[in-house]
Amino acid sequence: MRRLARRVVLEPRQPYDGSQLRPHFVRARFGVAGDAAVVFRGPADVEGAALVDLEDRARQHVIRSADMLHLIVERFEVDLLVGILVQRLLASIVADQVRAQAPGRTVVRNGDDVRVDGRKLTVSIATVSPVSTLIHFGINVDPAGAPVPAIGLAELGIAPDAFAQKLLDALDAELEGVAEARSKVAPAHPEA
Amino acid sequence: MRRLARRVVLEPRQPYDGSQLRPHFVRARFGVAGDAAVVFRGPADVEGAALVDLEDRARQHVIRSADMLHLIVERFEVDLLVGILVQRLLASIVADQVRAQAPGRTVVRNGDDVRVDGRKLTVSIATVSPVSTLIHFGINVDPAGAPVPAIGLAELGIAPDAFAQKLLDALDAELEGVAEARSKVAPAHPEA
Amino acid sequence: MRRLARRVVLEPRQPYDGSQLRPHFVRARFGVAGDAAVVFRGPADVEGAALVDLEDRARQHVIRSADMLHLIVERFEVDLLVGILVQRLLASIVADQVRAQAPGRTVVRNGDDVRVDGRKLTVSIATVSPVSTLIHFGINVDPAGAPVPAIGLAELGIAPDAFAQKLLDALDAELEGVAEARSKVAPAHPEA
């Protein structure tokens, strides 16, 4: 894994409708090149064919929220399994940051999903294009309009801008740690 | 990823000296075939060439603990990156289980490491053989003899046997969830 | 390779026109999730751009048969080479089943093709999508309309429903055997 180019662009607000989950979106929209993690902010409204989660699509689910942080991670390696594992580590990182910044809340990660006091804080998906692996990780700031009980950073008293920046730093540190781990381990001992 | 064969064998106690981190160990010792996750229990004493973490080896570190749970995960795919990502999800799962069973403690995952109230609960490594990916995840029950400030499940009031079983179930559920995620996502939207 | 979800759905009859060779078809049509092998039954009529075999397309071949078993195998790994090798093992399995159930016939596998007494019993293709590997294996029940000399299960006195079920079981056993083989072999001896 290469080092991630990181960028937080909270203003102007920009909606997420699912079409952003495409290769080179962050290059085209934000001019960020290479393996990258970018956070922007805005409402979410995803439904129908814009949903790449086919279970959601089949059940006619929608993703809707008045105000979210939208993290897009694009890595130019094509391995969906790795993409999904990174996505779940991201969920773990998000949960840990909420624990640190909103003590007293019950924060639970379940797969790629983070809930606070039983309410949904995040939506997420990982997929592939022919040239890259893509993750969308949406974190409610104000979940108004959400189709299920939800909670946002505002209610938790967490400032979105600092949260976004810390999230990117933690993700980068996690992946750097993974790369270090890979480079410092000897092969397994041989068969007895 | 295939479904993991799971087994907990806490008695008789068996020491971990690093040589167990080899392909087909769980087949040879416990008769568990295929992709597997097995927990056994016993003291740990690893040093010198038995350490595959070369940073630890260079610094003449030792791994020592009077009583640990030892989880060995072996998967017959050869991809160290995937092995390390799974190892870190394991650390996240361990941390979450401690949070649930020892409320009021401060539990922090950092990479592949879990600390409780600032003290080390776990040791871990992921590596490869020519035929498989291997993870060792050691969780202190009684950390007596550890070279750094450490804590164990006993002090936390957590029963090792139930902890071990829940850990394997949670790991299996995590990897099943990963496989489901992989099979239900459409490719990314095409370039604009 | 993961264990295959298996399903035989012979009624109602459903035509195969090539468009079924797409990712997540078996999930959308039959509700079968994950790595899967599904058999349905119906006429076949594939031509022009619906043919993914470009040699067939260039030669303006058509695939046509009044009544076929259609096996679709989808595995959520992206490796066309593996897909093609599995497809050929499938052809071998089909040939062996016909040998067992229609003794006295001359059954020959040639690549991904099975012929009985010199007449064509099957059509098959393996391909990839960005998220999965897909195989179509069509076995004539009644080959009326076929553009070449063909034969079907009916003429061979083989019941399609039992044949379909045994085929899925044999494919599953084959792939389980492959997984077992992978997990029980030591690496090659080192260079002399």
Add this chain to the structure above:
Amino acid sequence: MRRLARRVVLEPRQPYDGSQLRPHFVRARFGVAGDAAVVFRGPADVEGAALVDLEDRARQHVIRSADMLHLIVERFEVDLLVGILVQRLLASIVADQVRAQAPGRTVVRNGDDVRVDGRKLTVSIATVSPVSTLIHFGINVDPAGAPVPAIGLAELGIAPDAFAQKLLDALDAELEGVAEARSKVAPAHPEA
């Protein structure tokens, strides 16, 4: 897959004791370079640590036969799954050749194993080295000394030299067919 260099060297006879299953053996012994399939002839006697099949080793099985054809296939790609799938196609090819040359016999392939009239004709294993994938496929000529009921080409009236040559040609044709299949198929149709 590259085209296989093929060679049949039936004289002088050479024993197979398992140590031949190592990278570059065919280069060192026979001077055959690159991806290769070589057949030599001689007795087999493999036991203990020379067995890379760990199930056989654990059960203290031995491989013993007075006279066998020994096919070694080495391909300089490192993918054990592909190696095992090719090995099983080889078993299918061997079974088909016996059917063609010894009509009236009952020939059954089961995984990587070929039996004739219920007796064992072959032994086989596929494994990996850090640089290559290796297959050993042994076919009894005279199975004297075998630890289980066995049969050989001699009793079947099949000449070993022609059999060996045809086997290599058929394997080469199979793998060429696989490569052709890979190069002539369009990607799967997109999601509906």
Add this chain to the structure above:
Amino acid sequence: MRRLARRVVLEPRQPYDGSQLRPHFVRARFGVAGDAAVVFRGPADVEGAALVDLEDRARQHVIRSADMLHLIVERFEVDLLVGILVQRLLASIVADQVRAQAPGRTVVRNGDDVRVDGRKLTVSIATVSPVSTLIHFGINVDPAGAPVPAIGLAELGIAPDAFAQKLLDALDAELEGVAEARSKVAPAHPEA
């Protein structure tokens, strides 16, 4: 890597507009099957969405030249990294051929780009389809119309037909050499 099928088709002239960078183009247009390297000749005019180099597209660059050799390499493996490395070796080969045939010129390779006396001789891109890796390597014969200072084989006194044939032979020799290198090297020495 498989051996490349090679073909030079300089007449009739055929334009390159970018749409040729698609899977199976050389099969459809020239009837060349399998891994292949084909050179045709004609003007180049590529702009807008026909450009797969997104930096060029964003900057509204165009590729234009009155007369070029167009080498298309298609290999039925899906690994963009390998494709790009091969593309750069191709640039090195082109530079070396120009050095040999036009002594006294200053020939510089920079990435995938070859310049002669500071003027642009080539344009090139490597990309992937779901079934293959594709390279376009365009070499000016007469660069009239090029948007930057450019030079062509004509001015260099190099005959395009011999140049094309030698280029394919050199590429084939390079890739054969790579395959040989892969098959004759022992694994690295073990850790000290």
Add this chain to the structure above:
Amino acid sequence: MRRLARRVVLEPRQPYDGSQLRPHFVRARFGVAGDAAVVFRGPADVEGAALVDLEDRARQHVIRSADMLHLIVERFEVDLLVGILVQRLLASIVADQVRAQAPGRTVVRNGDDVRVDGRKLTVSIATVSPVSTLIHFGINVDPAGAPVPAIGLAELGIAPDAFAQKLLDALDAELEGVAEARSKVAPAHPEA
């Protein structure tokens, strides 16, 4: 590919006897962690089992030189094909640097080999360990003792230290360029 850690350590002189071609050598000897390219200087004397080039070993070749620059590149990805392609680009870079610094000489790259005025300037090999890909690239400073006609940087009037530093910079730039190329290309156009 990750960014390479680079280091030139010309003093004290250190011999190269082939045993340096092992995983984590540069970490152990020079304290350079992660994907790395390190140049040290000293005599070379490699023969027998220390040669991983099995053709050289079989022919009882030796590598011998009084004074060489030794570049070791280790990347913690396991793909020998990529390692060999990078090795050949390295040869191309070395040839280009000699052309620039010793004008008037005839410099020819042939595979992984660079010759100046028909004499051998370099020796090189690429191989794999279970955790990494390794390249040794030796460049004569003073080729005294070489078993074939050879030439060195001293005779060419090229200062070894500046040459080493420029070589690492050029290799790093090449690989960064490769990574950029990978991240800015759209997938191939779809089948017509």
